[in-house]
Amino acid sequence: MKPLDRGIQIPDPAIVVQELCFNWPSGSKVLSSCSLNVPKGEFWMLLGSNGSGKSTLLRLLAGLLYPQSGQIHLEGRMGFVFQNPDHQLVMPTVGADVAFGLVEERLSQPQIRNRVDEALAAVNLLELKRRPIYALSGGQKQRIAIAGAIARNCEILLLDEPTALLDPDSQLELVTQVQSLVKNRGITALWVTHRLNELDYSDGAFLLERGLVVEQGNSEFLKKRLIKNSGDIKD
Numbered sequence: 001m002k003p004l005d006r007g008i009q010i011p012d013p014a015i016v017v018q019e020l021c022f023n024w025p026s027g028s029k030v031l032s033s034c035s036l037n038v039p040k041g042e043f044w045m046l047l048g049s050n051g052s053g054k055s056t057l058l059r060l061l062a063g064l065l066y067p068q069s070g071q072i073h074l075e076g077r078m079g080f081v082f083q084n085p086d087h088q089l090v091m092p093t094v095g096a097d098v099a100f101g102l103v104e105e106r107l108s109q110p111q112i113r114n115r116v117d118e119a120l121a122a123v124n125l126l127e128l129k130r131r132p133i134y135a136l137s138g139g140q141k142q143r144i145a146i147a148g149a150i151a152r153n154c155e156i157l158l159l160d161e162p163t164a165l166l167d168p169d170s171q172l173e174l175v176t177q178v179q180s181l182v183k184n185r186g187i188t189a190l191w192v193t194h195r196l197n198e199l200d201y202s203d204g205a206f207l208l209e210r211g212l213v214v215e216q217g218n219s220e221f222l223k224k225r226l227i228k229n230s231g232d233i234k235d
């Protein structure tokens, strides 16, 4: 498969990755000259077989890892949503958890309340504000994690297989929720998935192979391409 033509220009990107290279300390190479752009205010997905480097790329974008070379530019504040929300939610209740992310901003109590309420309303979970975290479904936990990012005024959402642990109904609810946040709030989202049915909600998707973007396009194009080529990616 030929690498992506680097001549492609995307107007006004919110996420820019250029010629990114990353090796683990053992020397094993994960990303080799990986480049991609996500247009501002769009919902893009990242697909690829197990071990192709999707999570590593997201962690590099989030600043949790550092590349050996290459450039990353994010236009705006970034929020990260993990595959397992139990690794992310740290406070005992929904409201406290969303407020926890605001600690550094030194806001007044009314300002915090407004931000928390607005963020919970954005994910349609305001009525769960006082609910203990342990009494939420997996999909609700993921939406609380997204509310945390919205409360911090994040303009970019990075989501690493956020539906991997969800049942089909919660999966659909989460993907449509993110789609509407992107459309209604101008958020830019990059969503890692193995599930082809989620592609239908995206504006476009990248296919990563051995640490390189080898294809990009809309849902129809990528689905045809994957069905033809991959036994590893499942619907």
Ligand SMILES: Nc1ncnc2c1ncn2[C@@H]1O[C@H](COP(=O)(O)OP(=O)(O)OP(=O)(O)O)[C@@H](O)[C@H]1O
Pocket (backbone or CB within 6 Å): 024, 030, 048, 049, 050, 051, 052, 053, 054, 055, 056, 057
């Ligand atoms: N902490 C680590 N130390 C060393 N190697 C690692 C570490 N984390 C991941 N790797 C290796 O880096 C490569 C890329 O892993 P990564 O988790 O980015 O893949 P992925 O595309 O997210 O796969 P999956 O679809 O299974 O989630 C793999 O070969 C993996 O074994």
Ligand SMILES: [Mg+2]
Pocket (backbone or CB within 6 Å): 054, 055, 056, 160
């Ligand atoms: Mg992964």
